[in-house]
Amino acid sequence: xxxxxxxSLQNIKEKITNIGDGLVKSNELLLLALKDCDHAxxxxxxxxxxxISSKTDEIDNDIIKVxxxxxxxxxxxxxxxAYLKITNELSRACSNTRSFIKGFSDVCxxxxxxxxxxxxxxxQTSTVKAVKIAVSMINIDDxxxxxxxxxxxxxxxxxxxxxxxxxxxxxxxxAAESHDFEKYYRMLRALRKSSKIASRAIGMANLLVxxxxxxxxxx
Numbered sequence: 001x002x003x004x005x006x007x008s009l010q011n012i013k014e015k016i017t018n019i020g021d022g023l024v025k026s027n028e029l030l031l032l033a034l035k036d037c038d039h040a041x042x043x044x045x046x047x048x049x050x051x052i053s054s055k056t057d058e059i060d061n062d063i064i065k066v067x068x069x070x071x072x073x074x075x076x077x078x079x080x081x082a083y084l085k086i087t088n089e090l091s092r093a094c095s096n097t098r099s100f101i102k103g104f105s106d107v108c109x110x111x112x113x114x115x116x117x118x119x120x121x122x123x124q125t126s127t128v129k130a131v132k133i134a135v136s137m138i139n140i141d142d143x144x145x146x147x148x149x150x151x152x153x154x155x156x157x158x159x160x161x162x163x164x165x166x167x168x169x170x171x172x173x174x175a176a177e178s179h180d181f182e183k184y185y186r187m188l189r190a191l192r193k194s195s196k197i198a199s200r201a202i203g204m205a206n207l208l209v210x211x212x213x214x215x216x217x218x219x
Contacts, residue, residue: 005070008062012083013138015059019090020135020204022048026097027131027197031124033101034116037108042101049094056087063087078214082207089207093131093200096193103190111187119167120191123160127198130156134201137208146212153205160198167191 026048033041063084066072072080111120133153140146168188175184 005066005072005076008066008070009076009079012059012062012066015055015062016083016086016090017135017138019052019055019059019087019094020131020138023090023093023097024128024132024135026094026101027124027128030097030101031121031128034104034108034120034124037105039105042105045101046098049097052091052094056091059087060084075211075214079211082211086204086207089200089204093197093204096196096200100190100193100197103186103193107183107187107190110183115167115170119163119170120194123163123167123191124194126156126159126163127194127201129153130160130198130201134205134208137205140208141212143212146209150205150209153202157195157198157202160195164191164195 026045029041029045029048032038033045063080066080070076108116130153133149133156137146137149137153140149168191171184171188175181178184
């Protein structure tokens with residue numbers, strides 16, 4: 001039978017996982033929406049990341065209660081503190097996703113199909129993979145598996161970042177030949193959010209490695 005502390009921690013983990021699953025689903029739908037500028041899918045993607053602030057606030061309050069009631073030490077304390085930081089990473093990832101949805105849905109019809117296929121879709125694909133891997137790590141206990149998943153997430157985040165740099169160069173070149181610089185600026189600002197989502201996934205993965213392995217927070 002689980003102790004009260006373990007039960008409380010399990011409830012916190014489940015709430016974090018639920019937010020993470022919603023973030024994954026939202027970004028998967030966003031990937032589908034990008035393929036043909038499907039505004040219905042853009043709107044549907046928003047539904048999975050609604051009211052995130054209130055949900056993360058609830059988790060943070062649960063964590064504070066655990067700290068006050070049980071005064072955990074050593075690895076237990078490390079786990080509770082990491083979960084407190086993970087809620088922040090999830091909140092920021094959801095905020096980036098909302099910004100990406102709003103920004104890109106406004107300009108997607110103005111971006112040529114070749115640019116979408118060559119850079120935007122692969123970039124969002126890597127972002128989705130990074131987020132899925134990070135969320136899956138929440139419920140993994142094996143240290144070797146955690147480390148392996150972390151490395152996989154790092155690879156996907158690096159791909160997303162590299163692809164953003166490529167699309168930035170491509171769109172900047174197009175902007176130099178156009179009189180509508182503002183349009184290209186809006187495109188890049190929206191696309192930057194995709195790589196930021198992947199970065200937030202790595203932030204969460206860092207913390208989950210810290211939970212299982214200890215040491216210092218990864219950078």
